[in-house]
Amino acid sequence: MSKHLFLTGEKKVGKSSAIKKFLSIAQQDFSGYQTQPVIINERIRGYALHSFEALDEEENDVIISVRAGVRRNICVEGIFDTIGVKIIQAAVAADAELVIIDELGKLEDNAPDFQAAIKQLLDSNHRVLGVLQKKESKMSALLNERDDCEIIEISEADRDMAVDKISQWYRG
Template sequence: MGNHFFLTGKPRVGKTTVLKKIISKIGVENFSGFYTEEIVENSNRTGFKIVSLNGEESVIADVNSKSDIRVGRYGVNVSEFERIAIQSIQNNAKKIIVIDEIGPMQIASQTFLSIINQFMQDSQTVLGTIYYDSHPKIDEIKTNSKMKIYELTRGNYNDVLSKVINELRQTSLFQPK
């Protein structure tokens, strides 16, 4: 049985929302890591920010960014992403690691990609989201035998939420020693 639980689905289907609900239901004290949120201005998505579970946040992508690293129309601030993401997921062996998301913006960081590849070999329990479309580096991560991927749709939202909560509660973190 895998110990890496990842949600995937089309953009704006609710992956981060489900992730946050799972954290809330199980208890934030059992998690470490980060999630991303859209930045919306006048009903238009203009960027993304990263938020660590300890409350630190920063803009990591913006349409007006001058960054040379581009994903679609967004300039990506890799150093800000690394500053928060890497600190929030390292050295937390007794917690479930939250990674939202493994996507093109995030893997622009070679350091992050290397850490993800290490996690995929470890027994550390991971809860995250992963890019829906095909991408060579991300597709390789998706083939890991420890990874359970749940495709989220509007129709199965509550079922996936319940299933992942139940499966996380069956992990060794919640079993008597």
């Protein structure tokens, strides 16, 4: 079994939901972050990073992208290399064995400091459970190069088994 596990697959197939369900069942201490939609007038207008570690109010739930069309988001420049790095550093410093990274993808392609922080996290003693967008990106290349990362694809047909796959991986 690999030290780190990332779920990939089409959008809205249930990758993040599987991780949330696993966390509620396992009742495991964890750190890291999740990406949350920014909703205005009942529509998704962008996404924000929500750290599981305590950060200053101005640094948590900071907007990382703005919706600019159907399935098109524009990255807010500099957020990953500043706040994103701080979130990863807080996760590495936390006592939790498990770090949640929900999610990684193309938005991080122009964030070299954030990419370096993710690499340091993967090299640390922490185990990482995350979501990887099903797109070619610098982050997908980084994870595919590593022997300690397993990437499994979740589809609608097998998404109900995703929590079992995560549990098996975690028990090792």
